[in-house]
Amino acid sequence: MTGFINLYKEKGLTSFQNIKKLSMLLGNVKVGHTGTLDPLAEGVLPVCVGEATKLSSYVMAEDKDYVAGIILGYRTDSYDITGKVLQKGVDRVPTIDEIKNIIDKMIGIIELDIPAFSAVNINGERAYKFAREGVIDSAGIRVSRIYKMDLMDYDYPNLIIAVSVEKGTYVRSIVNKIGVMLGTFAVMSSL
Numbered sequence: 001m002t003g004f005i006n007l008y009k010e011k012g013l014t015s016f017q018n019i020k021k022l023s024m025l026l027g028n029v030k031v032g033h034t035g036t037l038d039p040l041a042e043g044v045l046p047v048c049v050g051e052a053t054k055l056s057s058y059v060m061a062e063d064k065d066y067v068a069g070i071i072l073g074y075r076t077d078s079y080d081i082t083g084k085v086l087q088k089g090v091d092r093v094p095t096i097d098e099i100k101n102i103i104d105k106m107i108g109i110i111e112l113d114i115p116a117f118s119a120v121n122i123n124g125e126r127a128y129k130f131a132r133e134g135v136i137d138s139a140g141i142r143v144s145r146i147y148k149m150d151l152m153d154y155d156y157p158n159l160i161i162a163v164s165v166e167k168g169t170y171v172r173s174i175v176n177k178i179g180v181m182l183g184t185f186a187v188m189s190s191l
Helices: 015-025 050-060 096-106 127-132 171-182
Strands: 003-009 031-033 043-049 064-072 074-076 085-088 108-113 141-155 158-165 186-190
Touching: 003 015, 003 050, 015 031, 015 043, 031 050, 043 050, 064 171, 074 186, 096 141, 096 171, 108 171, 141 171, 158 171, 171 186
Parallel strands: none
Antiparallel strands: 003 043, 031 043, 064 158, 064 186, 074 085, 108 141, 141 158
């Protein structure tokens, strides 16, 4: 069997766990995903099957579109709701105009913190290993490109954004930066 499958990635499972289940269902054929999604993420995960796995790097090079849920008011070590709370924001309710202004400022090339709880390699090891051991609280900075970002809904403390980014951009990092720029902190609640 050779080709591509648009797999619905379940929330709570890693991309690897999802493709491992698929491989077993298909009779242990070779499969590969075209991008790592956080366990919190759910939605379409393109999967290469059989000889199509040789094409995965081409699919991975493409830009990505996401819809992210955000909760304002606190910051975690993972930049999402699964992490340990590090700071609470002031009891300030940003206006919709403030949020739109921050979003507009983020369009283009931007420096974003890489979450310590990420799969980035540091000295041959995954960053999340060092984060779990308490060795690091940041995995560095990455220059990313945000092509488009729109505010879809806002009902304090919750907001939803749609974002188009280049490959390798951590949406959690975008959310974290929004919170810092608003002065309220923020975490990703869904993706």
